[in-house]
Amino acid sequence: MKRFSLLALLISTFTTVATAQQKPLTHDVYDSWKSVGERIISSDGQYIAYTIAEQQGDGIAYLQNESGSRKIQIDRGEKLKFTDDNKFLVASIKPTYKETRDAKIKKKKKEEMPKDTLLVVSLADFKIEKIASVKSYKLPEKSAAYIAYLKEAPEVKKEKASPVKKDSLTLQLDKYAKLVDSIIRKAIDSTKGKIEKEELVEIATK
Numbered sequence: 001m002k003r004f005s006l007l008a009l010l011i012s013t014f015t016t017v018a019t020a021q022q023k024p025l026t027h028d029v030y031d032s033w034k035s036v037g038e039r040i041i042s043s044d045g046q047y048i049a050y051t052i053a054e055q056q057g058d059g060i061a062y063l064q065n066e067s068g069s070r071k072i073q074i075d076r077g078e079k080l081k082f083t084d085d086n087k088f089l090v091a092s093i094k095p096t097y098k099e100t101r102d103a104k105i106k107k108k109k110k111e112e113m114p115k116d117t118l119l120v121v122s123l124a125d126f127k128i129e130k131i132a133s134v135k136s137y138k139l140p141e142k143s144a145a146y147i148a149y150l151k152e153a154p155e156v157k158k159e160k161a162s163p164v165k166k167d168s169l170t171l172q173l174d175k176y177a178k179l180v181d182s183i184i185r186k187a188i189d190s191t192k193g194k195i196e197k198e199e200l201v202e203i204a205t206k
Contacts, residue, residue: 042082047123049080049089058097063089063121072126077119081139086123090139090147093117093130115152 037051037059046066053059061077064070079092094100095114103113118134121127137149 038078038080040080040082042086042123043084044086046086047082047089049082049091051078051080056097059094061091063126070126072121072128074119074121079137082123083139084142088123089119089121090137091119091121092134092137093119111153118147118149120147 033055035053037053038061039048039050041048047063048066049061049063051059051061058076059078061074061080063072063074074091074093076094076096077091078094081090082088083090094116099114115133116135118131118137120129120131122129131149133152133154135150135152137147139147
């Protein structure tokens with residue numbers, strides 16, 4: 001009976017400690033959860049590529065050979081595809097989660113949002129090439145000689161119009177016009193309306 005009571009006490013204590021060590025499920029925990037996304041294998045079975053996605057944050061893509069002796073990490077990689085001849089892996093690299101989030105908060109226009117990058121990996125040596133600002137891409141089904149991709153429209157920067165500089169003749173004419181206007185005003189004030197303004201203008205401009 002004593003052994004049974006001691007065993008029950010130990011089980012109860014272990015359960016209490018284990019429960020106390022468990023982290024409560026909150027939204028922060030959900031945001032940190034990761035899941036396997038895309039999974040592809042080359043047609044010759046020699047290469048594997050897959051993505052690890054996060055609820056909030058930047059995902060990661062991995063490329064490795066069958067044995068796992070060679071492996072590379074592609075930050076924010078997605079839309080993974082092997083070419084028909086199994087010589088290249090093609091993928092899109094998304095902008096960072098922070099860049100996209102900040103742009104949305106600032107309510108930037110569609111053309112001002114961060115752009116994707118096209119990634120091409122040579123499977124022979126895992127050499128990487130990148131092409132910036134690519135909207136989408138497509139591979140031919142029965143050929144590996146070409147990659148078709150659509151570039152984003154370039155940003156058009158609006159330049160501020162520089163103030164128009166007046167030439168010396170224009171400045172001189174402006175000066176005379178102001179002088180004539182001043183003379184007319186003084187003349188009108190001195191004559192107290194005895195001479196019409198049109199007459200003074202005619203006299204001043206002769």
